[in-house]
Amino acid sequence: MTDRPILFNGPMVRALLDASKTQTRRVLKPPYGTLEYIPDGTWKPIFTKTFPGDRLYVREAWHTNGRIDHMAPRDMERRPDAIHYAADGPAPEWSPASLGGRHRQGMHMPRWASRLTLTVRDVRVQRLQDISEADAQAEGCLMDPEPDEYGGLMPAEIAHDNGIGDVGWDSARDWFANLWNTINGPDAWEANPWVAAISFDVHRGNIDEVTL
Numbered sequence: 001m002t003d004r005p006i007l008f009n010g011p012m013v014r015a016l017l018d019a020s021k022t023q024t025r026r027v028l029k030p031p032y033g034t035l036e037y038i039p040d041g042t043w044k045p046i047f048t049k050t051f052p053g054d055r056l057y058v059r060e061a062w063h064t065n066g067r068i069d070h071m072a073p074r075d076m077e078r079r080p081d082a083i084h085y086a087a088d089g090p091a092p093e094w095s096p097a098s099l100g101g102r103h104r105q106g107m108h109m110p111r112w113a114s115r116l117t118l119t120v121r122d123v124r125v126q127r128l129q130d131i132s133e134a135d136a137q138a139e140g141c142l143m144d145p146e147p148d149e150y151g152g153l154m155p156a157e158i159a160h161d162n163g164i165g166d167v168g169w170d171s172a173r174d175w176f177a178n179l180w181n182t183i184n185g186p187d188a189w190e191a192n193p194w195v196a197a198i199s200f201d202v203h204r205g206n207i208d209e210v211t212l
Helices: 008-019 133-138 171-183
Strands: 003-007 023-025 033-036 043-045 055-059 115-126 195-206
Touching: 008 115, 008 171, 008 195
Parallel strands: 003 055
Antiparallel strands: 023 195, 033 043, 055 115, 115 195
């Protein structure tokens, strides 16, 4: 078992918080290490850096009280109550984090400030476009509660409170393809890269405090 950080943007953090997101896909970049020859004449990566049983602590955009804006995260006092997470909107008035702290990127969030812990259940190596309809839903797609006229559950026609993706797609896969391009740039879906498809359970709490 290994502990690793994992970065999510605000909408994805909200999807984790509302339990609509239990999968994420991360691009595998060469050199891959161990490869397997497959019938289409290409090579498939075998391993990733993430394995079942690993714990991932979520990094996200954040700020603290403006009086310590001059401090690097490594030098800050460990005060989780003084952290405010950008995904939650404006900090409550008179809270320890409400006094104008500067925006800090998630990549600079220290381990002690993380509020979400993911335990990895499964990791698969696949092409991005091999994602199934069910897996696309697990990426955080809001679904209508009732089947449509064809018996399928389509992405909801209302915006999701967590803010990810668009509405009105014919399938969760189409929704996810649009979301992928929104995050990774135009034509990112069409590039069809090798990805690690990571399934996980979400736990609210810091990795060093939550009971798993």
